[in-house]
Amino acid sequence: MFHDTLPNIDVKYKLKTNIGYGGTSSVFLSDLDGQSVALKCVRKDKGLEREQEKKLVLREAEIIRKVGFHPNIINVIESHSEGVHDYLGVTDQVSYNVLEYCPNGSxxxxxxxxxxxxxxxxxxxxxxxxxxxxxxxxxxxxxxxxxxxxxxxxxxxxxxxxxxxxxxxxxxxxxxxxxxxxxxxxxxxxxxxxxxxxxxxxxxxxxxxxxxxxxxxxxxxxxxxxxxxxxxxxxxxxxxxxxxxxxxxxxxxxxxxxxxxxxxxxxxxxxxxxxxxxxxxxxxxxxxxxxxxxxxxxxxxxxxx
The missing domain is CATH 1.10.510.10 (Transferase(Phosphotransferase) domain 1)
Structure with a gap:
């Protein structure tokens, strides 16, 4: 199965709670090598095509990297156009960014x-x-x-x-x-x-x-x-x-x-x-x-x- 060759974000990043929604994305409190991170992936209920999902995720990461490091801008740790996520009992492909986590919210x-x-x-x-x-x-x-x-x-x-x-x-x-x-x-x-x-x-x-x-x-x-x-x-x-x-x-x-x-x-x-x-x-x-x-x-x- 093609899905078997892609990283499952629920397992790799130990997805915990949903900490936010955007117009097209969901954000989960996650874990990366013992560090709390925010994993942002495209919401499946939006019905976007896979290429649209990839474009949204990669574009945001590209913009932040173009900005460069700034102490008052959320840092992108990882960006991936391919992965899988268990959503409502169905394993589906997903694109996602791993971002700096801010524990005190918005x-x-x-x-x-x-x-x-x-x-x-x-x-x-x-x-x-x-x-x-x-x-x-x-x-x-x-x-x-x-x-x-x-x-x-x-x-x-x-x-x-x-x-x-x-x-x-x-x-x-x-x-x-x-x-x-x-x-x-x-x-x-x-x-x-x-x-x-x-x-x-x-x-x-x-x-x-x-x-x-x-x-x-x-x-x-x-x-x-x-x-x-x-x-x-x-x-x-x-x-x-x-x-x-x-x-x-x-x-x-x-x-x-x-x-x-x-x-x-x-x-x-x-x-x-x-x-x-x-x-x-x-x-x-x-x-x-x-x-x-x-x-x-x-x-x-x-x-x-």
């Missing part, structure tokens, strides 16, 4: 369980995220699915950006794309128009997603896109809107610096948003050079988890 799950972050803690994580995205953009790579659910916390509560399944590598930032990628609540207005063939910059769309992510960090609420800005009916969600922006509003209790950062990032017109380099110079990031702050962050997050 920022989304942390905040949903424990409430929004304080301003100092939000600034710490958002600054880490901005500089991580700058590293990508400097290499002409756009993430295209920035959101709290794709931001993970390692054993020391250090930020790790993951899920590069939607990422794009372009020859130049001047190039646009005409396919919409991402998660609706974090997608820029121009991404919605991509289905009509209107090109947009994925790099500037990333900036919009950063603003929406910051909104979630400081409010604990999920932004929802709405051209009419009608009342939200989804639990724990907010519509954010103002005359000049798509997502701004309901932020009266926030520090003006935080408000300004969100407002700039979520400008409806892509040309009104800052690029990632400009974001690194925002005054909200000033005076955050406390050498003991990593320890303070660990103590803060540990106490709340």
């Amino acid at each position: 920022l989304f799950d942390f905040i949903k369980k424990n409430g929004p972050l304080g301003e100092n803690e939000a600034c710490f994580y958002f600054k880490q995220l901005v500089y991580t995205i700058k590293h990508l953009h400097d290499k002409n790579i756009a993430h295209c699915d920035i959101k709290p659910g794709n931001i993970f916390l390692d054993e020391y509560f250090n930020l790790k950006l993951g899920d590069f399944g939607c990422a794009f590598s372009l020859q130049s930032k001047e190039y646009g794309i005409t396919k919409g990628f991402g998660t609706k609540s974090y997608m820029a207005p121009e991404v919605f128009k991509a289905s009509k063939g209107a090109p947009y910059s994925p790099f500037i769309a990333d900036i919009f997603a950063l603003g929406c992510t910051l909104y979630f960090l400081v409010t604990g609420k999920i932004p929802l896109y709405s051209e009419t800005c009608s009342s939200s009916t989804e639990e724990e969600s907010d519509y954010i809107c103002s005359p000049s922006n798509v997502y701004i509003g309901n932020l009266e209790d926030l520090d003006l610096m935080v408000y300004d950062m969100i407002e700039r990032c979520t400008a409806k017109n892509p040309g009104d948003r800052p690029d990632i380099k400009t974001m690194t110079t925002h005054p909200w990031f000033d005076d955050r050079g406390d050498p003991d702050y990593l320890i303070k962050i660990f103590d803060y997050m540990k106490a709340r988890s």
